[in-house]
Amino acid sequence: MSKLTDIKNEHIAVLYGGDSAEREVSLLSGKAIAKGLKREGFKVTLIDTKGYCLSQLSQLNIDRVFIALHGRGGEDGCVQGALEYMGIPYTGSGVLGSALSMDKNRSKQVMQACGLPTAPFVVVDKAHFNEAKASNILAKLGGKVMVKPAHEGSSIGMSMANDATQLTKALADAFSYDAEVLVEAWINGPEYTVSILGEQALPAIHMETPNAFYDYQAKYQSTSTLYHCPCHLSEQDEQTLQSLALQAFKATGAQGWGRVDVMRNENNDWQILEVNTVPGMTETSLVPKAAKVAGLSFEQLVTRILELSAEKDTGSSHD
Known part of the structure; x- marks a missing residue:
């Protein structure tokens, strides 16, 4: 009996x-994931984890979990650790890959250590920051910066700053989400994203927004954000970008599926932003867009993600 038949x-x-x-x-x-799986004939139970005790999964005779939780608790290794402990297989990255990819500061440090191209940055600790340090940070990073909470996704809590007053306010906002904040040199160039499916990098997507940057509003609310896939890069540039995305994905220990966000600076150099281990999966999200260009329907995509979870070896008893 094949893996796919087993999973079905x-x-x-x-x-x-x-x-x-x-x-x-x-x-x-x-x-969207549940609908796609049901259309493929899977027996599916949707569970909102807000206020839910995961131990109840054992009473439902669950064989495998498809994690569709974005952000803290679902994308940072917490639910992955609980499922490992319970011996329930799940989609996507393991505990380490999830935790490291979710931590913007440490994933940047890993990429830097691996020699992967990423914009200059400073990690700012809430306990040790004072307004007098703002000018020094700006000077070190070229005068204009992007401020990012270390453990949020979807551009939540992010803001731009190009003077000490703006930076102090941006950090205060970001500190309401995290005690550690990433301050990154501003990248003046187009933004791309590369979806990963197993060992395969899907066609890159170029995002265009009239906003100052690709923020939460541009991602989820705007009707003026444009998505180009194919993104009209040269074949060589596309291959270089896909290769870098795969390297970044592996560097943080990510597995199975995900998405790597990248920008290109004014010198045409690629700069890796971050690895997303549970990116958006509505039928109009970026991963399904790229999969469609690669010839995969939404149903085939969610099925493949389940297949990859059966193929991965996390070293746990359920593999």
């Missing part, structure tokens, strides 16, 4: 919702 006989729980700042997006992703 399994009871799949789609974990979605949760209580992170990305709850609303996760609710949409989970519903």
Whole structure:
């Protein structure tokens, strides 16, 4: 009996919702995934994890979990660790890959150590920051910066600053999400994203927004954001970008599926932003867009993600 036939006989729980700042997006992703799996004949139970005790999964005879939780709790290794402990297989990255990819500061440090191209940055600790340090940070990073909470996704809590007053305010905002904040040199260039499916990098997508940057509003609310896929890079540039994305994905220990966000600076150099281990999965999200160009329907995509979870070896008893 083939792996796919085995999986088709399994009871799949789609974990979605949760209580992170990305709850609303996760609710949409989970519903879309569940619909896609049901259309493929899977037995699916949708579970909103907000206020839910995961130990109840054992009473539902769940064979495998499709994680559709974005942000804290679902994308940072927490739910992965719980499922490992319970011996329930799940989609996507393991505990380490999830935790490291979610931590913008440490994933940047790993990429830097691996020699992967990423913009200059400073990690700022809430306990040791004072306004007098703002000018020094700006001077070190070229005078204009992007401020990012270390453990949020969907551009939540992010803002731009080009003077000490703006930076102090941006950091105060970001500190409301995280005690550690990433301050990154501003990249003046186009933004791309590369979806990863196993060992395969899907066609890159170029995002265009009239906003100052590709923020939450541009991602989820705007009707003026443009997505180009194919993105009209030269064949060589596309291959270089896909190769870098795969390297970044592996550097943080990510597995199975995900998405790597990259920008190109004014010197045409690629600069890796971050690795997303549970990116958005509505039928109009970026990973399904790229999969469609690669010839995969939404149903084939979610099925492949389940297949990859059966193929991965996390070293745990359920593999």
